[in-house]
Structures are given as C-alpha cells and as structure tokens.
Amino acid sequence: MLKIENLHARVEGKDILKGLSLEVKPGEVHAIMGPNGAGKSTLGNVLSGREGYEVTEGSVLFEGRNLLELAPEERAAAGVFLAFQYPVEIPGVNNTYFLRAAYNAQRKARGEGELDSMQFLKLVREKLKIMQLSPDLLNRAVNEGFSGGEKKRNEIFQMALLEPKLAILDETDSGLDIDALKQVAEGVNALRSPERSFIVVTHYQRLLDYIVPDHVHVLAGGRIVESGDRSLALKLEEHGYAWVAEHGEPAGASA
Amino acid sequence: MTAESIETRADNTLLRDNAEVAEALGRNYAAGFVTEIESESLPPGLDEGIIRQLSAIKREPEWMTQWRLAAFRHWQTMPTPDWAKLKIDPIDYQAISYYSAPKAGPKSLDEVDPALLETYEKLGVPLHERAALAGVAVDAVFDSVSVGTTFRKKLAEAGVIFCSMSEAIREHPALVQKYLGSVVPQGDNYFAALNSAVFSDGSFVFVPEGVRCPMELSTYFRINAQNTGQFERTLIVCEDRAQVSYLEGCTAPRRDENQLHAAVVELVALEGADIKYSTVQNWYPGDENGVGGIYNFVTKRGDCRGADSKISWTQVETGSAVTWKYPSVVLRGDRSVGEFYSVALTHHFQQADTGTKMIHIGRDTKSKIVSKGISAGRSSNSYRGLVKVEKGAERARNYTQCDSLLIGKKCGAHTFPYMEVKNPTAIVEHEATTSKISDDQLFYCRSRGIGEEDAVSMIVDGFCKQVFRELPMEFAVEAKKLLEVSLEGAVG
Ligand SMILES: Nc1ncnc2c1ncn2[C@@H]1O[C@H](COP(=O)(O)OP(=O)(O)O)[C@@H](O)[C@H]1O
Numbered sequence A: 001m002l003k004i005e006n007l008h009a010r011v012e013g014k015d016i017l018k019g020l021s022l023e024v025k026p027g028e029v030h031a032i033m034g035p036n037g038a039g040k041s042t043l044g045n046v047l048s049g050r051e052g053y054e055v056t057e058g059s060v061l062f063e064g065r066n067l068l069e070l071a072p073e074e075r076a077a078a079g080v081f082l083a084f085q086y087p088v089e090i091p092g093v094n095n096t097y098f099l100r101a102a103y104n105a106q107r108k109a110r111g112e113g114e115l116d117s118m119q120f121l122k123l124v125r126e127k128l129k130i131m132q133l134s135p136d137l138l139n140r141a142v143n144e145g146f147s148g149g150e151k152k153r154n155e156i157f158q159m160a161l162l163e164p165k166l167a168i169l170d171e172t173d174s175g176l177d178i179d180a181l182k183q184v185a186e187g188v189n190a191l192r193s194p195e196r197s198f199i200v201v202t203h204y205q206r207l208l209d210y211i212v213p214d215h216v217h218v219l220a221g222g223r224i225v226e227s228g229d230r231s232l233a234l235k236l237e238e239h240g241y242a243w244v245a246e247h248g249e250p251a252g253a254s255a
Numbered sequence B: 001m002t003a004e005s006i007e008t009r010a011d012n013t014l015l016r017d018n019a020e021v022a023e024a025l026g027r028n029y030a031a032g033f034v035t036e037i038e039s040e041s042l043p044p045g046l047d048e049g050i051i052r053q054l055s056a057i058k059r060e061p062e063w064m065t066q067w068r069l070a071a072f073r074h075w076q077t078m079p080t081p082d083w084a085k086l087k088i089d090p091i092d093y094q095a096i097s098y099y100s101a102p103k104a105g106p107k108s109l110d111e112v113d114p115a116l117l118e119t120y121e122k123l124g125v126p127l128h129e130r131a132a133l134a135g136v137a138v139d140a141v142f143d144s145v146s147v148g149t150t151f152r153k154k155l156a157e158a159g160v161i162f163c164s165m166s167e168a169i170r171e172h173p174a175l176v177q178k179y180l181g182s183v184v185p186q187g188d189n190y191f192a193a194l195n196s197a198v199f200s201d202g203s204f205v206f207v208p209e210g211v212r213c214p215m216e217l218s219t220y221f222r223i224n225a226q227n228t229g230q231f232e233r234t235l236i237v238c239e240d241r242a243q244v245s246y247l248e249g250c251t252a253p254r255r256d257e258n259q260l261h262a263a264v265v266e267l268v269a270l271e272g273a274d275i276k277y278s279t280v281q282n283w284y285p286g287d288e289n290g291v292g293g294i295y296n297f298v299t300k301r302g303d304c305r306g307a308d309s310k311i312s313w314t315q316v317e318t319g320s321a322v323t324w325k326y327p328s329v330v331l332r333g334d335r336s337v338g339e340f341y342s343v344a345l346t347h348h349f350q351q352a353d354t355g356t357k358m359i360h361i362g363r364d365t366k367s368k369i370v371s372k373g374i375s376a377g378r379s380s381n382s383y384r385g386l387v388k389v390e391k392g393a394e395r396a397r398n399y400t401q402c403d404s405l406l407i408g409k410k411c412g413a414h415t416f417p418y419m420e421v422k423n424p425t426a427i428v429e430h431e432a433t434t435s436k437i438s439d440d441q442l443f444y445c446r447s448r449g450i451g452e453e454d455a456v457s458m459i460v461d462g463f464c465k466q467v468f469r470e471l472p473m474e475f476a477v478e479a480k481k482l483l484e485v486s487l488e489g490a491v492g
C-alpha cells in the first residue's frame, strides 16, 4: 500500500527527515513514536503534500503510484487522510457544508457521483454511530471554538466519513482525557479493515493500549531507529526515549 | 431628434410582463459584452442647453427643469473632490454623453467575446430565474432609461408605487417634489450635484402608511452605450409603519475607457417605518492590467426621519475600477436604528474606498456596522467610516466591526474609522482585524480533497457570512458566485 524509501525532507532550509524508510501493507496499523521534534508531524505533512516541505531524496509509492507528484487534494482523493495534530479553524464555514464539499470533491475526482444535501445528511447520521459528535458541532463553523478534544473527534469523524485507504493520525491522543481517548480509539477500531491501513503517531504508549498496532517504530533524528512489535512501545514507556538514542544502529538504514 | 419620438420609444420598450423583462435582461445581463442595439443619445458635452434638452426629452415639468439647472449652476462652482486614497485620471465631463436610450428596446446580442460569455455563464445568475420567483418585482434600467417594471398591478392594489423616476416625476409630482433632494440636497457633494443636474432615470418607490410591501422590489442597472455616463436617481419613501425590501444589481460591458457612474439614492423612513436596501454591484472592474472599468461614485443616504424607524444597507461590491461610496443613515428619530453590512472585494488594480456614516441625532438611537474587505492582486481596499453622535443623542450606541482579508502580498487594506462623540452617555465600540488566508487553512481544505480555488472561495465565503446572511436568499447565492468569479486567479 505505502512504501517509503530513504526519504529525506527539508523545511525552511533545515533537514528534518534523513533517510526514513517504512512499508505499510493493507490492513496494518503502524505506530510511530518518538521524542518531540523528531520529525513525526513532518512525515505526515510530507505524505499529505504540504507546501514548504521539500523532498530532497528518496521515494514514496502509494498503491504503486508516485505519491510525491500529486497535489494535496489529489492525494486525498487517492485515499490518503491526515488527522491533524492541530486542526485549524475556518470561521464562517459550516462544518457539515465543509464535510460535504470535501466528500463530493473526492468523489468527483474519482469520477463518482456526488451526494445532495439530503443524501449526505443520511450518511452523516450513519457515521455518527462510529464517532459521536454533538449536532451542535456539526452546525458550527469548522473547528471554531471547539475544545481540543472536540477538534480531535471532529478529525476522526471526518475520517469515518471520507473512508480513506491510509489514515495518518498525528497525536490524536494528545490533550484527550481517558474517556475521550477511549471513544476516539473505538472510532478508529471500528474503521479498521483488511483494506485500510493506519499510521498512528503518538508520543505516549497509552493510546496503543486501545488501538493495538501491528508494528511499532521509533522515529528519532529523522530516521526510524528501531522497529518491533507492541512490546517495543512498552519498553519505551519503561526506559524513555533516551534509551533509544543510546541503542545502536538505526533500523531504517538497513531496510 | 424630438422629445416626442423618444418618449414613444421609451413607452414601446416598456415590457408588460415578467417573462419578457426576464428574457430581455437574461440576454443583456451580466458582463463584459456589449449589446448591439440601436440607441439614440445626446451628443457629448454638458451645458445648460443639454440639460434643458434632456429635461424636454423626458417631458418634465418646468419645476424639474429649474431644479436641474439650479444643481448644475451649483456644481460649476464646486471644486473637484480630493481623491482620498484613490488614484484616478481626471475626468473630462465634456466628453461624456448624458443621455442614451435604446431605440427599440434591448435586442439579442451578436458579437460576444466567448471568453467573457464563459466567465459570466459561470456566474449562473440568470435573471429570468429571479424574476420568475414569485414575490420579486423588477425594474430594469438600460443606459439612461427604464425599460420596464413588473408586477405593477399587484403592487398598486397594495397601494405601493413602484415605477421609474421619469414616470414618477410626471405621474406623482407632489410626492417627488416633497421628497426629492430632501435627504441628499442638490449641492451635497460634487457628484450628487452633477447627478441632480443630469440624472436620467432610476426607480421610485412609495409605500403608504401601514403597508408592508407584498414583495421584494428590485432594479437592474445596465450601462451599455459607449462614452455614456449613468446617473440614476432612486428615491424610496416609507410612510409611518410602512415596510419595504429593495434590491439593486448592476453590470456594464467591458470597455477600455473608463465610464462614469454617479448615482444618488435617497431613503426616507417615517415613524416606525423599515427600509432594507441591498446592492450587488458588479460593474465592469477593468482588466487584469487596470485598463478600463467603471468609476463608481455614489451618494446613498437614508433618513430615519420618524421615531422607531429603521434603515439597513447591505452591499456586496465586487465590480468597478474605482468605487467611492458611503451609504449613510441619519438617525433623526428617537430610537431609530441604522445598519450597514458590507462586503467589498478588490482584485487586480481595483480601488475601493467605501464605508458608511452613521449620524446619531435622536435619543436612544442605535447603529451597527459590519464591514468585510477582501483584497487580492495589486488592489487597494479602504474602509472609511464616520460615527457621529450629536449633543442631544442621549444613550446613542454604535458597534463597528471591520475585518480585512488579504490574498497575496501586493494588495493593500486600510481602515479609517472616524468618531465624533458629543454626548457623554453614548457608547461607541470599534473592532478591527486584518488577516490573511492562512496556508494552514488552505492546506487543511486541500488535504480533505478540496481544490485550491474552491478552498479560497470557501474561506472567503466564510469570512463574509455575517453580511451574506443579511441578503435575501437568491441574492446571497449570486453574491457568493460573484466572489468566486472575481477571485479567479487570485491564488497560485
Ligand atoms: N513549518 C516549519 N518551519 C520550520 N521548522 C519546522 C516546521 N515544521 C517542522 N519544523 C521543525 O522540524 C523539526 C521536526 O518537527 P515535527 O515534525 O513537528 O516534530 P514532531 O512532530 O516529531 O514533534 C522540529 O525541529 C521543528 O522545529
């Protein structure tokens, strides 16, 4: 599904990713952990095509296509979704309207029919079963005045609606209390399927108690320095990231 | 050319039913095309002779001719205005023709620039659709004359007069004499004086005591002929407890020369009356290099003459090369309310200097100003507003909110809020923000699958929400589309 090889990326003249490699197969959940400033959000931004994130080396294939040459909206239509660490507010733009615009834009790009507002409302109601969101939030402007937790739920709700093939969740757990965390995790788990893959970026292993990953990677210094199964997350929890830094060869380098 | 022949023509062009007007407007509406139409015009130039001729063509009574001449004499003594922040070439008033009328009413158009057609097709603003909407009466002004007013009968049954200004001068002279110039006097300012001298047509609305106008009224202004100025004059009077909602829309063809549009609008609200006036202004803005376009110098003023009256201006200004316009409300009656909701968008080399004046005279008067300026390209967009509280205006209140949105790095936004408060019990509040469409917002939309241009118009639309909400439904849709078209090529 996704194959990243020797990815180097630069932001504002600063090299952030320095040879990152990662392969994600359909249906897999990969957790990426790492200290602040390691480049986790940078990876998400590069995969989604944000301007200003310059790829200097390496390749990214998504379902065999060169992802890097697609515009952000084309990547979305191809099935890449990024749940933002800090979702932005768009004043005056109704949340439901925004969702429908996004949904229909993607369908149109794929040559599929668009939904009218009645059909779309029906779909929204269906998706509310996966991720609860108060009707109030659906009628307000996009993320405007939402609490931190509400913004994160809104991201997952969008994901449920847009049904991407690959979802990148960037610290969706940060700022959530335990109940909210469980709800968000339930939402994500409900969307897990043999075709859909996830990259779950997190700072804490706590989230992984609820969203159980197939693989865990440690990102440090712009590279994957350690990969393993769930137990790696627990090890990290125990020893802290300093342990990784001392810990030998970057795993990504040999891949 | 005799007065008689022109008058007959004007009458021939009076379209009787809605569908016909809609059709005519549908063909001529919106955009840069020129309607190939035989018209008759006065020769360029301005002197007392021209004004007498104009007045004669319109078969006006002597008092009207004298009124025009008085305005003209005053105008000649006035200095040309100081252009505030605007850059414009001097206007040669002798090179303009002050009257042009279609010979046989608007006909079909032959030669239309396909690129323009396409652009305005994208507008999707078929007038026939709107006209067909039950409840909207339309008056259409083509160059200097009114070509038709719909729904006359239904309005007459309610006691509402809605007709062209020329007709009002002939048919309702007492009303016109009583109110014309009572809000914007002949010598009010340079362009108001010019308009008073040479105005050709416009709309007249009179809603008698206690009557709620049974439908929305609207006027479409169209400049077609070359080297012609358009000087329309609109007068709306609501007697005690009367109510009306009026909409105006404007377009002009694409021409390399600048054309002058200098309108005057006067609103009179007596006790408990309520007037809502909405404008979607889309005069030709000039091309992407700043060539051509309409000079739009307009004086719009409402007088809340009676207690508990209300006047509300809503405007969406996307057109014109230069806009100079400050719809105002004089809050004379106690507890009267004035509102101003504005979206002004400038792109390429457009210049807009617009805002409002709220003059509080009565006690417990309230005003609210919401201004949204959007600048793109190399354009310049200024808000200029005056809130004046006179000595006797006990407990007057004003709330002003001015937001500017910048798209790109070469445009400018300026805010000039003036306040003059002479009563210590008054409360005047002002909030201003300037923002850019952020990369974060754009990326967020795009990462969800929304293309860049759509994302920009969505963000701009959100920015304007507070104002669009004030527009009647079908106008809100039109306004939104206009913004989209006007912003094309603004990003990327
Ligand atoms: N837009 C940007 N401009 C400048 N520096 C950036 C930008 N985005 C990220 N960086 C820098 O890149 C590094 C990695 O950041 P980030 O990817 O956000 O890390 P993480 O998400 O792992 O905490 C940091 O040093 C950060 O300051």
Ligand SMILES: [Mg+2]
Residues within 6 Å of the ligand: A040, A041, A042, A085, A170, A171
């Ligand atoms: Mg981050």
